Amino acid sequence: MDKAVAEYIQATLKKIPRHEIKAMLQKWGLLSENELQTINFGQIKWKIIRDIFHLCEGIPGGIKEVGVLDIIYTHAYAHKRTWKAYQLLTTAEKETVFFDIRDFKKKFKRRLRLLVGKVIINFKEHEDNAIWIRIVWGTPYGEQNQYRVGYVVYHSQTPYVFISLSRYTSNLPMLCQALVVATDSHDICTMDLQGHCLNSLKDIVFKTSDQNIQTSHSEPVKDHSVEPESDLRLVDENRSSREKTQRMNQQIFGDYPLPKLEHVQYKLLTMFKSNPKQDVLYQKEPFRCLVKFSSPHLLESVKSLAATNMVDAPLSPLLTALVQRPRNHFTITEKTDSMRISESLI
């Protein structure tokens, strides 16, 4: 292995907690069990890394092999990245076509290289039909930079793709095109859903699609009319209405553990409606706002917020949409007298 490669191994190992290094190296499989036994995994981390570094220097292998170790790490620590959900759009008859992974890989690689030039691509298949793709983007000077890494997680039996590009979003259109070509789809669109917990995103996306299958024509989300004027009176709730609220919230949030999201964002392009008594701002243009709720566990927080008297019952349709729809980025526009949650496509 050359020096740059060995150095990248070092950088990758540094991210892994000490007690997990051995297990991840075993999964990696590039170092033999005998070689691993020469390392004292009880010593402090930098010494372990130093010893592995020396071992790696002596074995053949290139940057691609190290990429696999990075995939193993990212698979275990997916929450360290931000993931965005995308949906591949296919025509009905194509959905039944048998998925050939070799064909997928070949087409994906060929198209991406055509579009972006020098990239390193690693694939790793996981047990749940998920194909993990790691892409090392090149620099304008042609060199690939191991620290400019993008990830794609594609579930071959579904139209869903999860992409984590971090800062290198300029490559997104090319990546999307390569995915469309490799999966024989005709387009790809963002689901406006993103977060750190990949499994939660999958839960949200897959659960929603299950529901759609069960009730093939599930009721579309209604346009909810807005109350004519906001009412700032804190309603003195009696017990029965409080119970009713709780029941309604129960129906919305359910009993099962809620998926984990960190934020929800609403772009408000609605009109400002002032209190006639106050005689302020009258403008015909929308009052442009961006509202963002953030929490370590957003849905749980919103659920507990809904139970307080800081929130009026029934829960705002904008908040229930968060649970009922597989997305956490919304654009809200005014439609005559009601608010509309508009879909946006890339």
Place this chain on the structure above:
Amino acid sequence: GVVLRPFLVMESLDGAARTLPSIGRLSWGLPFGRAHGRCGLSPSGGLLLQKNLDSQAVAFLLRKRWALYSVTPLYKFSSAHLKAYAKLLSAYIAAEKQNGLAVEVGVELDIKVAISCLPDLKGSEQDEAAVLVQLSLRPQASQKKSEEKVVWSGWFCSVCGDDLSKNMPADFTCLPVFLANGAESYTSIVGSWFQKMFDCCFHHLAISPLNLSWMAAMWTGCKLEENASAMELVFSVPSLPQSLDISYAIHAEDAKALWDTVQKTPGEITQEEVDVFMDCLYSHFHRHFKIHLSATKLVKVSTAVASAHCDGIIKLGLSRQYFIAAFQRKLLTLALGQK
């Protein structure tokens, strides 16, 4: 309330006993920030500053995070002796380092102290000029060409307080607001030296939600540069099992359009107007989310002009216009009001 910094408390208890007048004991009758008070944003103060704002001397104040402190009047402080003070402070820092008290301060690196006046920074002609303290690392012998790197800065300023200067007893200098940027260990050393030297005491300034909403209104009303960033209000929802923050950002033009219809007399702000402004924003939010923002806690206000956090951290001058006049007046109120 006022948060007393542990490192300042011992000194200030002692100092306060000897030091008269402390700011809190003088009644200057500032209506600002109190219910239904009325305050004129002195146009002269604004212009005085604006004229000079382009100078390099104040450029460093912009785009940095400053921690806010209130300071009682300095006893026997003279701006004629700034160079001598710098020497003394430098020696004091060296001594502290030797005593091993300042653990975080680099041991082998030399700290250079510079104290200077910022004559451009005052609200009115009567005000004391602001005083700037800067600590920088001397370049090491090995790096000949490298420049000195400022590692910490702090400045004392006075705030459009004509009455303050007039009423100040002899031997006292009123620079009631202190802002620090850099490691807290340096703030602690510099603060304790000033306390010893000038018999003053420092208090950390927290900013109440009420004052934050004043700042929101005040900064929103400032003339906009093109593509000014949105006015953002950050609320924290209390007593939930998991923390929940709500960020409510309003396009700068729309926020200003709203404020302009709320404000009755340009150049003046009343508590009632601030309340109406916030109520409007709250009810617009409620129309969408049915959440009463008034029941949550406003923790941060951020506009193109400046941003302020309830913990007493401010960031200045994302725009060069107006800000200091508006800002300093507000600071003064805070410094006085929280005693």
